[in-house]
Structure formats: C-alpha cells, structure tokens
Amino acid sequence: MKRALVIGARGGIGAALVQELETRGYTVTGVSRSGDGLDVTDAASVERIMGALEGPFEVVFVAVGTLAAGGVPEKSLGAIEARRMLDVYAVNAVGPALVLAQLERLLPSDGPSFVGVLSARVGSIGDNKIGGWYSYRASKAAVNQIVHGAAIEIGRKRKQAVIVALHPGTVETPFTAGYAGHKKVGADAAASNLCDVLLGLTVDQSGAFFDYAGEGVPW
Template structure:
C-alpha cells in the first residue's frame, strides 16, 4: 500500500486531503498542531514530531498557513507592522522550511515520490497586478523560493522525487470566510484537484509552481 503524510491535517484543505488520499488507496499519516502539537513556528516541536516519523512516504503534502495572523491583510504599506509580518512569515515560510528539512529522509530512495506544498497564486511576483496583502504575498513568494531550493537539494539524491508549490484556487474554508471571491470551491474539490496534479507531475517539473489544473504559474 502506498504511504502518504499530510502536515496540517486539521485545516480545511489538509483534512480534505487526508480523506482524498485514503479514497485513492493511500495509508495516510496525519499530523497537525491541534492533534499532535506540530506548531511549525516552534523549531523544537517540528523536530520532535517530524523526527518521530519513519516513512518512507510516497507522497507528502504540506498544508500549513495563515492569511494575516488574526488581522486583516494590509491594503497599504503604512498598515504593515513588524509583528504581523514576522508572524505570517513564521507560519507560511519558515515553518514549511523546517518541515521540508525532514522531507528527504522521509522519501523513498528509489522510485517516484512527490512533495506538494500549499502555496497561493498571490505569491507570484509576475502575476501581481493589484498590490496589497503585503505580508501574505511576501510570505508565499518566500515559500516558493524555499520549495524550489528544496527540489534542487532533494533531487540530488532522489532523482525521481517531485517537489512542487501548489495553488488550490479559492477554497471555501474558515481561512477565506471573510473575503468574497468568485468561483470558490469546497475543500473536497480542492483536495481532489491537487491530488490529481501531484499524481501527474513528473521529475522534470520538480521545483515548479502549479495551479489546481496543473498549469504553471509565473514566479
């Protein structure tokens, strides 16, 4: 049986991904802050929880994130505060980096494997035409760079591994409840789409940034 690891499994997309992967025949190991104490802003907690895992996992999905650390996203630079930006960066970029540091050890040495990291289209610098949301945009842009670097590092020893940043679309969860958007989909639909993308990506696409339909997004 194929093995999968979902980090952030108590969130909307993470929980839906657990169910989706189980339906696809994976034995799923789920970890989250709520149920396992995996606070990605705490290096010791990440080391404790991730270090206790053995693997190997054919698929790892990282679904941690915050929109604005309890405040509204900044519409103007004058609204940026060091504390809010640091918190958003800690959850959206530094935390996933600490998790990714364990990924290579947890992947099989031979054969295809995939690491999907939940990002967002607003992290694209080339696609930014609206401005605003400074901390969130910056944190996701930083995350994309970290994922790209991780793909290069992991690929040196695991040449069939795929590591990719993934944009789920606008998903109807508590994360987006206060922000109107067109074409919102449920977490179950988002998880199914992302699972399809992870199953289709090849090693030549490792290090890339893709949306829910598998289309590449500009950096």
C-alpha cells in the same frame, strides 16, 4: 502499500486531502498542531514530530498557512505591522522550510515520490497587478523560493522526487471566510484537484509552481 503524509491534517484543505488520499488507496498519516502539538514555527517541535515518523511516504502534502496571523491583509504599505508580518512569515515560509528540512529521510530512496507544498497565486510577483496584501504575498513568494531550492537539494539524492509549490484556488474553508467576490471551490474538490495535479507531474517538473488545474504559475 502506498503511504502518504499530510502536514496540517486538521485544517480545511488538510483534512480533505487526508480523505482524498485514503479514497485513492493510500494509508495516510496526518499531523497537525491541534492533534499532535506540531508548531511549524518552532524548530524543536518540527524535529520532534517529524523525527518520530517512519517512512517512506510516496506522497506528502504540506498544508499549513495563515492569512494574516489573526489580523487582516494589508491594503497599503502604511497598514503593515512589523510583528504581524513576522508572524505571517513564521507560519507561511519558515514553517514549510523547517518541515522540508526534515523530509528527505522520509521519502523513498529508490522510488518515485511526490511532495506538494501549498502556496498561493498571490505569491506570484509576475502575476501581481493590484498590490496590497504585503505580508501574505511576500510570505508565499518566499515559500515558493524555499520549495524551488528544496527540490534541487533533495533531488540530488532522491532522484525520482517531485517537489512543487501548489496553488489550490480559493477554497471554501474558515481560512477564506472573509473573502468577498471570489469564486470558491469546496475543500473536497480542491483536494481532488491537488492530488490529480501532483500525481500527474514528472521529475523534470520538480521545483516549479502549479495551480489546481495543472497550469504553471509565473514566479
């Protein structure tokens, strides 16, 4: 029996990932804030929810995130609000870190596993040509580093684990409702793309950053 875990299963992409994985024959466990009380910014909440799960899971998606913690992305340095920036970091970087810290025991000890943590291309320092969006960009750059480090650490014991950061594209969800001028893809198509990419990776690609088409994204 193939099993999958989706963290953030009630979100636009998360819900689509649940459906896509079920279509592919996985028995899916989904956890979320609205469904299970999971607060990824609170270590006790993450430990409680993750600690109640029983693995192993061959596939895991961490699909949590916030664009601007209830505000709008900054267009300039002067628009940065310290409290809001910390809130964005808490969800986008600290949250996935706390989840990854609880994940190793839920992965197969002697078989392949695939873990995809949703990031964003705008978190790429090398790809940043226009500036702005300071909190979101920086938080996604931070989670990329966290994913890379987790892939190294978890990979020491889970030799067949593939752990990567994934850019899903601009997906048609409430999360991106304020985007203008961006080509968007439906959540179902995005979920299919993400599964195709993640499940097609090999151990030597663990710790890297890929987009929805399987292309590497610069750090």
